[in-house]
Amino acid sequence: MIRHPVAWCAWATAALAAAFIDRNPFLQALLLLIVINVFIPYRAGRRIRTWKIVVALALVPIIFSVALSRFGTHVLFTLPGIPIIGGRWTLDAALFGASTGAALLLTVAVFAVVQTTVRSADLLAVLPRPFYRAGTTVALALAFAPKTVSSLQSIREARQIRGQRAGWRSAPQLLLPLLLTTLERALQYGESLDARGFGSRSRSRYRPVPWTVPDVLVIVGSLAALAAIVLVPAQPYNPYLNILPSAPATNGILALLLLAIPAITVSLSRLDHAAHHA
Amino acid sequence: MPLITLDGVGYRYPEAERPALVDVSAAVEPGQVILLRGPSGSGKSTLLRCLNGLVPHSTGGEFGGRVIACGLDTRTHAPRELGARIGFVFQHPDAQFVLDDVEAELAFGMENLGLPGPLMRKRVEEVIDQVGINHLRRRRIDTLSGGERQRVAIAAALAVHPQALVLDEPTSQLDPQAAEDVLQVVMRLVAELGMTTVIAEHRVERIAPFVDRIWTLDAGVLKDQDPRAALAEGGARPPVVDLALRAGWTPIPLGLRDARAYAQRLPKPPPYPPPQAGEGISGKSICRVEGLEYRYNGVPAVRGLSLSLRRGQITALMGRNGSGKTTLLKLIAGLLRPQRGTVYADARAAYVPQDADALLFSATVDDELRGQPPEAAAPFQRWLHRYPRDLSSGERQQLAIAVVAAQADILLLDEPTRGLDPLVKKALSDFLRIRAAAGAAIVIATHDVEWAARTADRILLMAEGEIYADGPPGAVLSDSLVFATQISKLVGGGWLLPEQVPL
Numbered sequence: 203m204i205r206h207p208v209a210w211c212a213w214a215t216a217a218l219a220a221a222f223i224d225r226n227p228f229l230q231a232l233l234l235l236i237v238i239n240v241f242i243p244y245r246a247g248r249r250i251r252t253w254k255i256v257v258a259l260a261l262v263p264i265i266f267s268v269a270l271s272r273f274g275t276h277v278l279f280t281l282p283g284i285p286i287i288g289g290r291w292t293l294d295a296a297l298f299g300a301s302t303g304a305a306l307l308l309t310v311a312v313f314a315v316v317q318t319t320v321r322s323a324d325l326l327a328v329l330p331r332p333f334y335r336a337g338t339t340v341a342l343a344l345a346f347a348p349k350t351v352s353s354l355q356s357i358r359e360a361r362q363i364r365g366q367r368a369g370w371r372s373a374p375q376l377l378l379p380l381l382l383t384t385l386e387r388a389l390q391y392g393e394s395l396d397a398r399g400f401g402s403r404s405r406s407r408y409r410p411v412p413w414t415v416p417d418v419l420v421i422v423g424s425l426a427a428l429a430a431i432v433l434v435p436a437q438p439y440n441p442y443l444n445i446l447p448s449a450p451a452t453n454g455i456l457a458l459l460l461l462a463i464p465a466i467t468v469s470l471s472r473l474d475h476a477a478h479h480a
Numbered sequence: 481m482p483l484i485t486l487d488g489v490g491y492r493y494p495e496a497e498r499p500a501l502v503d504v505s506a507a508v509e510p511g512q513v514i515l516l517r518g519p520s521g522s523g524k525s526t527l528l529r530c531l532n533g534l535v536p537h538s539t540g541g542e543f544g545g546r547v548i549a550c551g552l553d554t555r556t557h558a559p560r561e562l563g564a565r566i567g568f569v570f571q572h573p574d575a576q577f578v579l580d581d582v583e584a585e586l587a588f589g590m591e592n593l594g595l596p597g598p599l600m601r602k603r604v605e606e607v608i609d610q611v612g613i614n615h616l617r618r619r620r621i622d623t624l625s626g627g628e629r630q631r632v633a634i635a636a637a638l639a640v641h642p643q644a645l646v647l648d649e650p651t652s653q654l655d656p657q658a659a660e661d662v663l664q665v666v667m668r669l670v671a672e673l674g675m676t677t678v679i680a681e682h683r684v685e686r687i688a689p690f691v692d693r694i695w696t697l698d699a700g701v702l703k704d705q706d707p708r709a710a711l712a713e714g715g716a717r718p719p720v721v722d723l724a725l726r727a728g729w730t731p732i733p734l735g736l737r738d739a740r741a742y743a744q745r746l747p748k749p750p751p752y753p754p755p756q757a758g759e760g761i762s763g764k765s766i767c768r769v770e771g772l773e774y775r776y777n778g779v780p781a782v783r784g785l786s787l788s789l790r791r792g793q794i795t796a797l798m799g800r801n802g803s804g805k806t807t808l809l810k811l812i813a814g815l816l817r818p819q820r821g822t823v824y825a826d827a828r829a830a831y832v833p834q835d836a837d838a839l840l841f842s843a844t845v846d847d848e849l850r851g852q853p854p855e856a857a858a859p860f861q862r863w864l865h866r867y868p869r870d871l872s873s874g875e876r877q878q879l880a881i882a883v884v885a886a887q888a889d890i891l892l893l894d895e896p897t898r899g900l901d902p903l904v905k906k907a908l909s910d911f912l913r914i915r916a917a918a919g920a921a922i923v924i925a926t927h928d929v930e931w932a933a934r935t936a937d938r939i940l941l942m943a944e945g946e947i948y949a950d951g952p953p954g955a956v957l958s959d960s961l962v963f964a965t966q967i968s969k970l971v972g973g974g975w976l977l978p979e980q981v982p983l
Binding site: 322362363379382387392396406409 | 529532534537538558559560561562563564566568570572574575576577578579580581583584587588589590591592593594595596597600601604636637640815831832833835838839841869883884
């Protein structure tokens with residue numbers, strides 16, 4: 203298992219670079235597979251409850267692109283002269299949107315992996331002292347995200363109990379209560395931090411995470427992948443020029459495969475355990 | 481020399497009309513246990529926050545007088561400097577943790593003090609044993625229940641070896657079993673470590689036998705008294721004290737053990753519960769439930785349950801956590817669809833959830849009550865322009881009931897007395913009686929035995945999704961080990977409340 207936050211940061215940097223830079227559909231599909239495979243052994247039984255929102259997020263660029271772009275030669279259908287959305291709707295535009303949507307989806311997936319694997323305490327412990335206070339702020343902000351989702355659920359339930367609409371159209375009415383609960387919680391966090399002596403003098407560290415060989419492997423692999431992705435970028439996919447994507451270069455594929463190291467080390471250690479038990 | 485001294489402390493929140501604290505002077509000697517009580521909104525949290533400087537450092541406002549805590553003047557020393565000396569446990573179990581898992585959280589305060597690693601390790605092991613949370617040490621905070629979180633919070637506060645522990649209603653958001661677990665931890669710290677403790681707590685009967693002083697706050701004015709004198713005077717107090725005052729027992733017993741000796745002088749209780757038939761049970765049937773079943777992901781929560789409710793009847797639904805009480809209420813309210821069986825209701829049913837706060841989000845009380853009939857809004861005339869979430873917990877509870885249940889004839893309340901002080905509980909009782917007299921059927925899921933014995937005319941006991949006892953309080957609660965009132969534990973028989981015991 204990879205535990206060191208520095209290793210995960212290196213991995214996330216390379217994976218994000220790949221998500222932003224590699225716009226080849228084959229590479230994007232491969233990266234998605236790798237990220238999922240890394241997520242599964244580290245999720246520790248937790249489920250991603252917000253996947254519907256993430257998928258919806260990925261669909262937004264497709265809709266925008268196909269509805270607003272008038273370029274492209276592969277016409278799906280033509281709308282009569284309605285302002286803005288009237289005219290030719292093209293497959294090219296839809297594919298262009300899908301490519302952007304996939305990049306978004308990958309970005310969110312990489313963050314989901316980091317959120318599951320990195321304990322905020324470990325991350326704080328490796329931060330250089332000058333960054334410590336800023337780091338804690340970030341840790342708190344990260345802790346807020348899931349709590350905000352759960353308070354959103356309780357607010358929706360409350361509205362249902364009061365016999366008010368609970369559909370998406372009621373979203374604006376949910377916003378104010380959400381803001382209020384989040385603010386109240388933030389104030390309480392502040393008091394708690396204060397009462398527990400946060401920032402009173404220089405800090406010490408409880409149980410720093412030790413370095414292991416797999417950690418180093420992940421860092422080396424991720425840096426190599428990063429270098430390959432940035433220095434020899436894959437040929438970008440532009441459906442307006444050619445609707446069929448080009449085959450990815452070998453080095454692009456190899457670079458992505460390096461990002462699978464966190465998953466591979468888990469599998470290897472399991473094989474090792476199995477051999478011991480046999 | 482006192483550990484904490486309050487000297488003429490006065491405080492007013494920014495833009496508040498009335499001061500929250502008025503000329504408060506008191507002292508805490510080392511090793512003392514102090515119970516802070518007072519109606520909700522009387523300034524208990526404010527006073528406790530003065531002890532570690534959160535008031536006025538994090539709240540602003542006008543502060544007068546001085547607080548010397550562990551040798552530091554809170555006017556010149558920030559809360560973070562007092563953090564090493566005063567351990568503070570907040571009311572809400574979920575808002576005081578910074579990191580994601582238990583061990584990291586236990587070490588957080590010590591890391592802030594810059595303690596060396598081996599010492600931190602030793603102390604983490606020690607507080608884990610002292611508080612009894614070894615089974616939780618590897619868990620993530622977000623998977624813990626409220627009671628487990630409060631125990632972790634106490635352990636985290638204890639790890640820095642504070643000179644005093646301050647707890648602000650640590651059990652008010654918990655169910656009774658979890659509350660009992662948390663209070664047991666506190667009592668053990670007091671007994672084994674002689675920990676100086678200041679605690680605001682509504683479960684007075686649980687801790688009264690252990691306290692050295694009782695501080696009673698009313699509208700910001702503090703009375704610092706001997707426990708017996710304070711309890712004799714009024715406020716939240718254990719039922720045995722009520723009985724002792726009626727019977728003229730002196731010195732007043734503070735707990736069951738002290739009271740046993742006096743109880744032998746009482747007349748023998750009737751062997752069978754006194755008949756209570758006809759009390760509010762004659763009303764017309766308003767709701768019938770037949771063969772109800774509900775499962776969450778295949779796990780049964782309600783199993784083949786049948787029940788009928790009558791107008792004018794107040795029913796208390798009791799049982800341990802996870803016995804299906806909330807599910808049953810939600811099924812009757814129509815918020816859940818039964819997977820088998822039917823709910824026949826002749827009137828609108830309204831459900832008020834445990835966390836009434838979640839229901840109130842408007843800018844003013846007036847906005848919350850918009851669209852309600854004038855008689856529902858009448859009790860709130862004084863507060864119409866206030867911000868609902870600034871009301872005290874009891875006031876919020878009443879407002880939530882008014883908002884949700886004004887026009888309903890079937891009222892379903894989930895743990896409505898959690899965190900309420902006795903006065904507000906009594907007001908809630910009276911309010912429910914009025915609604916019942918007007919023809920409503922009321923079902924209350926509650927763990928609060930004393931309040932149920934006083935308020936309900938029918939008790940249902942529930943376990944494993946089934947109802948296993950049904951009858952008037954005198955019959956159901958009198959021969960119970962778990963759901964027995966303090967008086968019933970003392971004298972047995974059908975007497976549940978101090979005023980029922982003939983003298």
